[in-house]
Amino acid sequence: MGLPLRRSKVEPPPPCPLTRSLLLLRGAWAPNVIWALSGEARRFGELRHDIPKISARVLSARLRELEIRGLVSRQLLDTSPPSAEYALTELGREMMPAIKALVAVGHKLPEVDARARKPARGASIAGRLAA
Amino acid sequence: MGLPLRRSKVEPPPPCPLTRSLLLLRGAWAPNVIWALSGEARRFGELRHDIPKISARVLSARLRELEIRGLVSRQLLDTSPPSAEYALTELGREMMPAIKALVAVGHKLPEVDARARKPARGASIAGRLAA
DNA sequence: CGGAATCCCCAGTGATACTG
DNA sequence: CAGTATCACTGGGGATTCCG
Numbered sequence: 001m002g003l004p005l006r007r008s009k010v011e012p013p014p015p016c017p018l019t020r021s022l023l024l025l026r027g028a029w030a031p032n033v034i035w036a037l038s039g040e041a042r043r044f045g046e047l048r049h050d051i052p053k054i055s056a057r058v059l060s061a062r063l064r065e066l067e068i069r070g071l072v073s074r075q076l077l078d079t080s081p082p083s084a085e086y087a088l089t090e091l092g093r094e095m096m097p098a099i100k101a102l103v104a105v106g107h108k109l110p111e112v113d114a115r116a117r118k119p120a121r122g123a124s125i126a127g128r129l130a131a
Numbered sequence: 132m133g134l135p136l137r138r139s140k141v142e143p144p145p146p147c148p149l150t151r152s153l154l155l156l157r158g159a160w161a162p163n164v165i166w167a168l169s170g171e172a173r174r175f176g177e178l179r180h181d182i183p184k185i186s187a188r189v190l191s192a193r194l195r196e197l198e199i200r201g202l203v204s205r206q207l208l209d210t211s212p213p214s215a216e217y218a219l220t221e222l223g224r225e226m227m228p229a230i231k232a233l234v235a236v237g238h239k240l241p242e243v244d245a246r247a248r249k250p251a252r253g254a255s256i257a258g259r260l261a262a
Numbered sequence: 263c264g265g266a267a268t269c270c271c272c273a274g275t276g277a278t279a280c281t282g
Numbered sequence: 283c284a285g286t287a288t289c290a291c292t293g294g295g296g297a298t299t300c301c302g
Contacts, residue, residue, distance in 0.1 A: 018163075020234075020237035027274070027275090031153055035148060036147075056284080057285090057287090058274085069240060081283045097232065098232035103149055109155075141293075176263065186297070188267090248273090
């Protein structure tokens with residue numbers, strides 16, 4: 001799979017129906033970027049400000065990926081100094097209801113520490129749930 | 132390294148409304164696991180068979196995490212040899228419509244190579260879209 | 263059979279500096 | 283302001299092995 005150069009040695013999981021849409025939400029910062037764009041169009045610098053701690057490198061990468069995947073549009077503004085404006089595409093706006101449905105269910109989830117992925121030795125599930 | 136400086140261990144991104152639900156879909160195999168459970172209850176070995184190539188280690192980790200997060204229930208069956216049965220909880224079933232909405236939008240997405248995240252030098256976006 | 267412990271690798275991210 | 287180049291590090295995941 002892949003462009004001529006640099007194939008990944010790590011074989012990806014077989015795709016499931018969810019795969020296509022989840023590709024958009026992959027990456028630690030993708031959700032924040034999409035959410036920040038769910039309102040009105042934003043410029044690069046605005047996004048950096050809206051999403052504290054995100055690095056320019058990652059923001060740039062996620063925006064470019066979302067653009068390639070058809071969720072985000074990029075418009076170079078002929079201003080001085082130059083600026084760029086990002087917005088959700090039609091497809092991007094179509095996806096928002098699905099996203100919001102997910103958010104709604106998320107609110108009903110029990111609060112669990114992120115470390116749930118890294119089970120402490122000897123700690124029982126009950127213990128972690130009770131904490 | 133010198134002294135035990137508690138160097139920042141990859142600070143997680145600030146949470147956004149999506150974060151909570153996306154924690155469930157994190158990990159390369161989580162979508163497959165959830166999808167495999169969306170029908171009827173399955174045993175550990177059945178899941179390994181349903182999800183080709185998944186390692187026991189990862190399947191176990193994802194199931195445990197989903198259990199902790201309240202999406203999946205685990206029932207130890209008192210059989211011989213011992214077996215375990217996994218199923219979506221009430222909350223898990225509540226999440227399925229949201230998931231399916233996401234799947235529906237996914238079908239409308241343009242087919243883009245997974246390598247979109249690793250832009251090749253000099254290759255234009257248009258070029259990758261046309262490919 | 264269901265799962266935990268160990269070892270290793272690499273894709274994604276952060277930090278910083280630099281360019282247009 | 284809007285990105286890109288380079289380096290270093292981390293932890294998720296694969297493979298294998300061992301346990302109840």
